Amino acid sequence: MTEPRPRVTLGPGELVGLAALVALFVGLITLMVTREPIFSLIVFGGTFVLDLVVLAMLMLAITPNRPADGERQPETKND
Numbered sequence: 001m002t003e004p005r006p007r008v009t010l011g012p013g014e015l016v017g018l019a020a021l022v023a024l025f026v027g028l029i030t031l032m033v034t035r036e037p038i039f040s041l042i043v044f045g046g047t048f049v050l051d052l053v054v055l056a057m058l059m060l061a062i063t064p065n066r067p068a069d070g071e072r073q074p075e076t077k078n079d
Contacts, residue, residue, distance in 0.1 A: 015059065019051035 010018070027044030031037060 010059070015055050016052070019048055019055055022051050023048035 023044050026047045027040045030043040031040035034040065
């Protein structure tokens with residue numbers, strides 16, 4: 001028999017790290033363009049929060065849902 005492939009998912013630390021990396025990139029680009037450190041910190045913070053929300057929504061979209069309370073799971077026949 002073939003074994004099912006393990007599902008590779010990102011952990012919470014990896015998701016926060018990815019959001020921080022993207023926000024750092026946007027913050028540095030903003031700093032280089034405007035030369036205003038306070039404004040670039042604001043852009044960094046806003047981008048970080050926005051990235052976290054978007055990544056969380058994407059993880060919810062790909063995570064299989066459990067059946068709701070009271071629902072039955074479809075029965076499978078092993079013929």
